[in-house]
Amino acid sequence: MMPNSELEQEQLRVNRVTKWVKEQIEGLQDQAGELREDIVDIRKNFWDDVTVNFEDSAESAETHASLKQQAELLSERERTRRVAMEQLGLLKKLAQSPYFGRIDFVEDGESREAIEPIYLGVGSLLDESGANYLIYDWRAPISGLYYDYSPGPAKYETPSGQISGEMTLKRQYIIRQGEIEGMFDTGVTIGDEILQAVLGKQSDSQMKSIVATIQREQNQIIRNERARLLLVQGAAGSGKTSAALQRVAYLLYRYRGTLNADQIVLFSPNPMFNSYVATVLPELGEQNMQQTTYQQYLEHRLVQTFDLEDPFSQLEYTLSAAHGSEYDARIEGIRYKSSLAFIGLIDRYAASLGEKGLRFRAMKFRGRTLITAEAIHEHFYSHNRSYPIPNRLRMTAEWLLKELTRLGREERGKRWVEEEMELLDNETYNTVYSELLDKEGFTQNSFDDHKRESDRLAAIIVQERFKRLRSRVKRLKFLDMPEVYRQLFHETNEQEGEYPQLWAAICEGTAEKLARKELFYEDATPYLYLKELLEGFQTNTSVKHLFVDEAQDYSPFQFHYLKKIFPSCKITALGDLNQSIFAHAVVGDSFHALSGMYEEQETERVVLERSYRSTRQISEFTSSFIAGGERIIPFNRSGPWPTITPIADEEELAKRIAQRIEELKKQGNSSIAVIGKTAEESRLAFEALSAIVPDIHLIAKETSTFEQGVVVIPSYLAKGVEFDAVILYNASSLVYGREDERKLFYTACTRAMHELHLYYLGEPTSFLEKAQLAEPLKNI
Numbered sequence: 001m002m003p004n005s006e007l008e009q010e011q012l013r014v015n016r017v018t019k020w021v022k023e024q025i026e027g028l029q030d031q032a033g034e035l036r037e038d039i040v041d042i043r044k045n046f047w048d049d050v051t052v053n054f055e056d057s058a059e060s061a062e063t064h065a066s067l068k069q070q071a072e073l074l075s076e077r078e079r080t081r082r083v084a085m086e087q088l089g090l091l092k093k094l095a096q097s098p099y100f101g102r103i104d105f106v107e108d109g110e111s112r113e114a115i116e117p118i119y120l121g122v123g124s125l126l127d128e129s130g131a132n133y134l135i136y137d138w139r140a141p142i143s144g145l146y147y148d149y150s151p152g153p154a155k156y157e158t159p160s161g162q163i164s165g166e167m168t169l170k171r172q173y174i175i176r177q178g179e180i181e182g183m184f185d186t187g188v189t190i191g192d193e194i195l196q197a198v199l200g201k202q203s204d205s206q207m208k209s210i211v212a213t214i215q216r217e218q219n220q221i222i223r224n225e226r227a228r229l230l231l232v233q234g235a236a237g238s239g240k241t242s243a244a245l246q247r248v249a250y251l252l253y254r255y256r257g258t259l260n261a262d263q264i265v266l267f268s269p270n271p272m273f274n275s276y277v278a279t280v281l282p283e284l285g286e287q288n289m290q291q292t293t294y295q296q297y298l299e300h301r302l303v304q305t306f307d308l309e310d311p312f313s314q315l316e317y318t319l320s321a322a323h324g325s326e327y328d329a330r331i332e333g334i335r336y337k338s339s340l341a342f343i344g345l346i347d348r349y350a351a352s353l354g355e356k357g358l359r360f361r362a363m364k365f366r367g368r369t370l371i372t373a374e375a376i377h378e379h380f381y382s383h384n385r386s387y388p389i390p391n392r393l394r395m396t397a398e399w400l401l402k403e404l405t406r407l408g409r410e411e412r413g414k415r416w417v418e419e420e421m422e423l424l425d426n427e428t429y430n431t432v433y434s435e436l437l438d439k440e441g442f443t444q445n446s447f448d449d450h451k452r453e454s455d456r457l458a459a460i461i462v463q464e465r466f467k468r469l470r471s472r473v474k475r476l477k478f479l480d481m482p483e484v485y486r487q488l489f490h491e492t493n494e495q496e497g498e499y500p501q502l503w504a505a506i507c508e509g510t511a512e513k514l515a516r517k518e519l520f521y522e523d524a525t526p527y528l529y530l531k532e533l534l535e536g537f538q539t540n541t542s543v544k545h546l547f548v549d550e551a552q553d554y555s556p557f558q559f560h561y562l563k564k565i566f567p568s569c570k571i572t573a574l575g576d577l578n579q580s581i582f583a584h585a586v587v588g589d590s591f592h593a594l595s596g597m598y599e600e601q602e603t604e605r606v607v608l609e610r611s612y613r614s615t616r617q618i619s620e621f622t623s624s625f626i627a628g629g630e631r632i633i634p635f636n637r638s639g640p641w642p643t644i645t646p647i648a649d650e651e652e653l654a655k656r657i658a659q660r661i662e663e664l665k666k667q668g669n670s671s672i673a674v675i676g677k678t679a680e681e682s683r684l685a686f687e688a689l690s691a692i693v694p695d696i697h698l699i700a701k702e703t704s705t706f707e708q709g710v711v712v713i714p715s716y717l718a719k720g721v722e723f724d725a726v727i728l729y730n731a732s733s734l735v736y737g738r739e740d741e742r743k744l745f746y747t748a749c750t751r752a753m754h755e756l757h758l759y760y761l762g763e764p765t766s767f768l769e770k771a772q773l774a775e776p777l778k779n780i
């Protein structure tokens with residue numbers, strides 16, 4: 001037990017710090033208010049304070065200078081105000097809870113008497129003198145000690161070298177509204193008590209920051225600065241996403257001034273997940289990184305050419321389509337198109353196109369062919385074959401633009417131009433007229449003048465109509481990319497010997513889809529890859545850090561592509577092989593594929609085995625579904641053992657689940673998910689339940705905000721998020737029967753924090769074979 005006086009002393013310190021924080025808040029509020037008034041004033045009087053005079057060039061230069069000065073003044077004030085507001089936001093957080101931890105650390109060679117305790121909070125704070133830190137930012141070099149060591153010998157890295165010494169105390173606080181509610185001196189792990197308290201709470205519609213309780217192995221991820229590729233394999237609920245987000249905050253702090261939030265991109269599994277994690281960084285006083293999904297990226301690149309299938313539709317197909325030869329070909333196609341072997345095939349194909357085989361589109365105008373596809377083809381292949389294809393395409397584009405200029409001139413005398421000229425508005429006439437007036441020799445009344453005027457008008461009309469053509473040329477649209485990609489699917493070269501077995505059927509399915517201007521999800525990345533091989537890679541060099549969450553859902557091909565388009569950035573990939581749910585997963589461990597993409601010395605791997613989300617009972621229960629599950633270490637938080645209930649018919653199923661929801665609500669669970677396997681099953685469940693359960697919502701792939709309450713959600717959309725209680729709608733062997741559905745089942749069940757209830761019609765799924773039906777005695 002801690003002596004009372006110690007607690008009192010700590011409370012006194014909290015009071016002192018909070019008082020100082022509040023004083024600063026007041027000061028800053030005044031400053032921000034003044035700045036606001038200044039800004040409003042400058043905006044209001046912007047033109048009054050500028051002497052506007054454009055009479056001669058000296059005067060207009062002066063006008064220009066004074067405008068610039070006003071604008072600079074305005075933006076400087078706005079910037080200062082923004083900084084003040086950010087600081088204010090941080091101070092307000094510190095006023096509520098100034099810090100969460102303390103370490104006492106004596107450097108080697110220093111005396112114990114001189115020890116200055118280090119207090120850790122979400123931001124740093126200096127005292128009145130400006131010389132001493134009352135609070136250290138959790139990301140400061142010395143704060144690393146708190147996460148990495150228990151009392152005893154310890155060391156930390158600073159930019160100027162390593163500092164070693166001894167940690168004599170490590171203490172944790174729960175401070176709310178300026179009051180210490182709990183205080184613990186801790187050992188190896190960071191306060192089980194505090195972690196218990198944090199994890200025992202009801203879930204939220206937003207993910208929370210974990211800075212007060214970051215675990216040592218998570219800290220390794222957060223503070224890693226060396227790896228070019230950081231690979232994190234972590235069990236369900238082990239804090240991968242949390243570590244990723246705190247890592248973003250850490251990097252923004254560590255490289256302040258050279259790295260900003262726009263240079264960090266997070267690829268998340270679905271749009272709803274984006275909303276779920278969006279508040280973590282602002283909570284830590286940082287701006288959000290760019291968030292997107294891989295699908296959004298693909299759509300952005302392909303929307304003009306194809307109707308693109310999304311990964312969830314692909315998954316729905318693989319999960320629910322009737323089995324048959326078409327299905328088998330599609331699955332084999334998905335696997336092949338995700339593989340490194342397919343990259344090899346495309347690389348060779350692209351190289352061969354340097355010799356022959358590229359397909360072009362004729363340039364058409366008003367239904368007429370201006371330049372034939374053959375002419376373009378001939379021009380392209382007339383260039384030196386040793387030049388790379390992208391260069392030759394660019395040279396072809398230049399030639400086409402020149403051709404268009406020449407053809408445009410010929411076009412001017414055509415009848416359609418005359419007709420359009422008659423329809424021209426007065427404004428264009430007047431512009432041309434005054435333009436010509438400025439020119440020498442234009443007298444307004446000679447025949448020659450009239451000719452010049454109509455020539456000019458004709459030129460304008462043709463130029464306007466040719467704009468689209470020119471822009472298409474500049475975007476290399478004369479290359480028939482869909483056709484070039486399609487060709488890949490009928491040329492079989494016996495010697496290649498590495499085509500998948502059902503290649504002919506795969507070709508047929510792909511070609512059919514392309515003919516409808518549609519693209520399978522599995523074709524999107526290969527298509528873009530081939531396009532970029534031919535047209536030149538559109539690389540993004542401004543992004544410095546790429547985070548890929550749910551990395552197990554990316555194919556080796558997709559990783560290869562990401563590496564190509566983000567050539568200069570570091571990648572943090574986080575995933576769990578036990579949650580691989582896509583059909584391409586069997587292509588092999590994509591982590592493995594990814595780890596081979598960078599030099600061994602540039603790659604670092606971290607394994608997270610402790611799981612924090614679920615109670616020990618849920619963790620133990622769900623671990624039995626997967627191979628190697630015994631390696632997962634549950635955090636020791638207790639709750640009821642999961643239930644498995646057999647049900648006679650659909651009607652009873654809905655009734656029993658509705659009763660369960662009612663009970664769960666009464667017990668205070670604020671988020672409850674009924675998880676269905678597919679969108680279709682979820683829709684049926686929703687139909688059955690919505691009549692008897694109030695305020696229940698159906699979540700679909702388009703849903704973009706994560707809400708609290710009772711929801712029905714398809715298993716794959718529940719990825720990455722969590723609920724107080726999970727009800728598995730129908731864990732029958734008919735629904736979860738195929739071996740490749742095991743991981744989906746596991747993913748669904750591991751979304752539960754406090755309670756998990758499974759229902760089934762008929763026979764239960766065989767994945768439950770090893771599951772304990774009740775808590776084993778040893779654990780009670």
Ligand SMILES: Nc1ncnc2c1ncn2[C@@H]1O[C@H](COP(=O)(O)OP(=O)(O)OP(=O)(O)O)[C@@H](O)[C@H]1O
Binds near residue numbers: 195240
């Ligand atoms: N160090 C920690 N302190 C407090 N809470 C933590 C800690 N680590 C993880 N958690 C909590 O555990 C839960 C799971 O974390 P998170 O979602 O980051 O895990 P994950 O590994 O991404 O999970 P999954 O792969 O299952 O989606 C969250 O509620 C998170 O707040």
